[in-house]
Amino acid sequence: xxxxxxxxxxxxxxxxxxxxxxxxxxxxxxxxxxxxxxxxxxxxxxxxxxxxxxxxxxxxxxxxxxxxxxxxxxxxxxxxxxxxxxxxxxxxxxxxxxxxxxxxxxxxxxxxxxxxxxxxxxxxxxxxxxxxxxxxxxxxxxxxxxxxxxxxxxxxxxxxxx
Numbered sequence: 001x002x003x004x005x006x007x008x009x010x011x012x013x014x015x016x017x018x019x020x021x022x023x024x025x026x027x028x029x030x031x032x033x034x035x036x037x038x039x040x041x042x043x044x045x046x047x048x049x050x051x052x053x054x055x056x057x058x059x060x061x062x063x064x065x066x067x068x069x070x071x072x073x074x075x076x077x078x079x080x081x082x083x084x085x086x087x088x089x090x091x092x093x094x095x096x097x098x099x100x101x102x103x104x105x106x107x108x109x110x111x112x113x114x115x116x117x118x119x120x121x122x123x124x125x126x127x128x129x130x131x132x133x134x135x136x137x138x139x140x141x142x143x144x145x146x147x148x149x150x151x152x153x154x155x156x157x158x159x160x161x162x
Contacts, residue, residue, distance in 0.1 A: 001074050002078065005070050007068055008066060011064075014140075015053060016063055016148070018050070019049070020049050052146070053069070056071075056142065067152070073145070081144075089123075089131065092126045096123025103115075
């Protein structure tokens with residue numbers, strides 16, 4: 001399970017929004033210079049991101065705005081989600097481009113190419129729509145969303161006695 005710490009910024013019924021700071025471990029990787037991920041992290045490192053977190057080991061109702069919390073998400077969810085987000089639109093695009101090129105009557109110059117281009121655009125739109133529908137359908141599924149693991153104790157400042 002991947003664990004991240006963040007700050008609660010908003011509360012919902014059964015969920016909360018957590019602000020996290022993106023941090024990169026690319027400095028310790030040997031492929032730092034030639035990696036696209038490393039380049040993106042150099043640009044976005046230290047920026048904040050907002051994550052919707054469902055109740056887990058701790059109920060979301062036990063949190064308040066500005067609480068520090070620990071959230072977790074299983075690794076297989078990230079792997080499956082990455083495959084879905086990247087592969088489904090691509091597969092839909094290629095399938096629709098191939099199907100429309102084969103099914104479209106080849107009349108006129110360049111007709112099969114225009115059919116393939118049109119099919120690719122339609123397939124890509126269908127793929128993105130399916131990804132959006134999947135995300136909407138599973139927005140409250142605890143097995144596929146980040147969950148609240150713990151509310152961290154607030155740091156106390158030392159009191160100065162005069």
